[in-house]
Amino acid sequence: MNLTLNIWRQKNNVDKGGFREYKVSDISKDMSFLEMLDVLNEQLAEKGEDPVHFDHDCREGICGMCSLYINGKPHGPLQTTTCQLHMRSFKDGETITIEPWRAKAFPVMKDLVVDRSAFDRIIQAGGYVSVNTGGVPDANEIPIPKRIADEAFDAATCIGCGACVAACKNASAMLFTSAKVSQLAMLPQGQVERKERAEKMIAQMDAEGFGACTNTGACEAECPKGISITNIARMNREYFSAVVSSENV
Amino acid sequence: MSWVSKTLNSTLGRKLMMALTGLFLIIFLLGHVSGNTLLFKNDGGEAFNIYAKFMTTNPAVKILSYLTYISVIAHVVYSIILTKYNKSARPVAYANSKASTNSSWNSRNMGILGTIILIFLAVHLQGFWYKMHWGDMPVVSYGGEQYKDLYTIVNFAFQSELLVALYVVAMGFLGLHLSHGFQSAFQTLGLNHVKYSPAIQKLGLAFSIIVPALFASMPIYIYFINMN
Ligand code: HEM
Ligand code: SF4
Ligand code: FES
Numbered sequence: 039m040n041l042t043l044n045i046w047r048q049k050n051n052v053d054k055g056g057f058r059e060y061k062v063s064d065i066s067k068d069m070s071f072l073e074m075l076d077v078l079n080e081q082l083a084e085k086g087e088d089p090v091h092f093d094h095d096c097r098e099g100i101c102g103m104c105s106l107y108i109n110g111k112p113h114g115p116l117q118t119t120t121c122q123l124h125m126r127s128f129k130d131g132e133t134i135t136i137e138p139w140r141a142k143a144f145p146v147m148k149d150l151v152v153d154r155s156a157f158d159r160i161i162q163a164g165g166y167v168s169v170n171t172g173g174v175p176d177a178n179e180i181p182i183p184k185r186i187a188d189e190a191f192d193a194a195t196c197i198g199c200g201a202c203v204a205a206c207k208n209a210s211a212m213l214f215t216s217a218k219v220s221q222l223a224m225l226p227q228g229q230v231e232r233k234e235r236a237e238k239m240i241a242q243m244d245a246e247g248f249g250a251c252t253n254t255g256a257c258e259a260e261c262p263k264g265i266s267i268t269n270i271a272r273m274n275r276e277y278f279s280a281v282v283s284s285e286n287v
Numbered sequence: 288m289s290w291v292s293k294t295l296n297s298t299l300g301r302k303l304m305m306a307l308t309g310l311f312l313i314i315f316l317l318g319h320v321s322g323n324t325l326l327f328k329n330d331g332g333e334a335f336n337i338y339a340k341f342m343t344t345n346p347a348v349k350i351l352s353y354l355t356y357i358s359v360i361a362h363v364v365y366s367i368i369l370t371k372y373n374k375s376a377r378p379v380a381y382a383n384s385k386a387s388t389n390s391s392w393n394s395r396n397m398g399i400l401g402t403i404i405l406i407f408l409a410v411h412l413q414g415f416w417y418k419m420h421w422g423d424m425p426v427v428s429y430g431g432e433q434y435k436d437l438y439t440i441v442n443f444a445f446q447s448e449l450l451v452a453l454y455v456v457a458m459g460f461l462g463l464h465l466s467h468g469f470q471s472a473f474q475t476l477g478l479n480h481v482k483y484s485p486a487i488q489k490l491g492l493a494f495s496i497i498v499p500a501l502f503a504s505m506p507i508y509i510y511f512i513n514m515n
Contacts, residue, residue, distance in 0.1 A: 046382075107381060110384045110388075111389070137382060137383070140380065141376060142375065142378055205386075207377075209373075209377040210298075240297060240298070248298075248376055249298070249372065249375075249377070251475075252395070252397060253467075253474045254391070254394040255390055259389035259390065267474070270479075271477045271478065271479030274299060274474075278476075281300075287289070287290050
């Protein structure tokens with residue numbers, strides 16, 4: 039395949055940045071999207087140019103490190119992670135536009151790399167549970183109905199990639215935050231900090247500058263892990279009941 | 288900041304206000320459209336005028352109408368706050384965005400739809416509501432009692448094609464606003480449930496078609512009965 043790539047280049051956090059066009063040729067249909075970018079970067083390195091910076095780690099669709107807004111959609115045309123996207127999803131001769139996630143809370147650091155530590159701070163604000171010190175507890179000591187365990191697990195499959203924020207017209211982090219609130223709110227282990235968690239995580243989400251939710255459903259449609267917006271409804275319930283009943287004045 | 292103002296200034300608190308005021312306005316629309324169907328009664332406007340007097344004088348209705356004014360104002364104020372805030376969350380726009388592949392147009396343009404409804408509301412209130420309350424009105428009497436003749440005002444107003452067209456078009460936009468807003472308000476309130484959500488979706492769709500269509504049929508009906 040021969041492709042034209044229209045890539046966002048930005049030197050650093052303060053640079054204005056802009057698009058640059060690149061050509062790559064002889065790309066195999068079986069390459070992943072990131073491997074295609076590796077080919078481009080080898081070309082650039084040979085010419086002594088600065089390679090295109092992009093985030094990645096596992097390349098297995100489990101770590102949530104890869105990002106990229108490809109041809110108008112987060113993680114490209116399929117509902118998967120960019121590392122799991124293959125070049126067979128594109129046509130020979132196509133022009134592919136590649137942009138970083140766009141959100142005030144995700145500042146661009148360089149080229150396509152954005153700083154997603156805002157997500158870490160939301161987790162730090164309340165995405166944890168209290169545990170007893172002492173002996174190792176027995177596995178399955180606390181009975182949890184299978185249906186609840188499954189639902190909590192579904193929420194827990196969020197890999198924190200930020201595609202929901204990237205897809206949302208408001209750059210809202212509701213889907214991510216609701217998945218993290220939900221996975222713990224449903225389990226017995228999560229009850230100790232339940233109210234505090236909802237209040238603190240949402241306060242942090244707001245402090246980071248993520249937008250509010252208009253319930254467009256774009257996040258759910260683009261999430262590579264299929265996190266459902268029923269989690270957002272649950273988070274809203276958690277939050278509203280927490281603010282009226284907690285001791286936090 | 289107290290916990291109340293902190294909550295109302297949070298993203299979720301603001302959305303809660305949008306949802307509650309929006310739902311109240313939906314109930315208002317239901318009442319408004321039901322009462323106005325009296326316009327279809329072939330009695331020279333008697334039933335409609337009696338109803339209009341009741342709506343402007345009954346103390347219980349007065350309380351509801353103040354709640355409606357407050358809801359409209361709060362809904363608009365919060366919509367401005369939220370829309371501005373949401374815009375600021377993405378200072379740099381995408382050069383290439385295929386948002387239409389993941390969400391509906393109306394859900395992404397509630398602010399534009401609302402603004403059109405607001406413009407319509409200004410014209411609508413100026414034409415009927417303001418006149419009824421403070422304007423010079425013709426008077427009719429039924430059974431010895433005096434009534435402001437709102438029917439004649441309505442009847443006269445809808446002989447203008449332009450006004451009829453404005454009403455019909457505005458109701459189309461209201462329908463678009465409601466087809467997203469109705470179910471969205473329930474999601475905001477946290478009411479997303481396998482048992483009830485499908486029914487809420489269907490009810491919302493039916494409401495957003497039937498109610499604006501009924502409203503739109505009124506000026507059309509009056510326009511045509513006056514043509515003959
Ligand atoms: C009779 C008139 C109206 C009704 C029944 C109505 C109803 C609703 C409902 C039910 C919602 C959904 C709330 C939610 O998502 O939780 C909504 C959202 C919205 N409305 Fe209205 N509305 C009306 C008029 C207006 C007007 C006049 C404006 C503004 C000028 C407006 C602006 C908005 C905006 C911007 C949203 C979306 C807020 C967001 O981003 O989440 N609406 N409306
Ligand atoms: S909810 Fe989905 S899109 Fe959002 S961070 Fe988690 S995995 Fe990514
Ligand atoms: S690189 Fe780990 S999910 Fe894509």
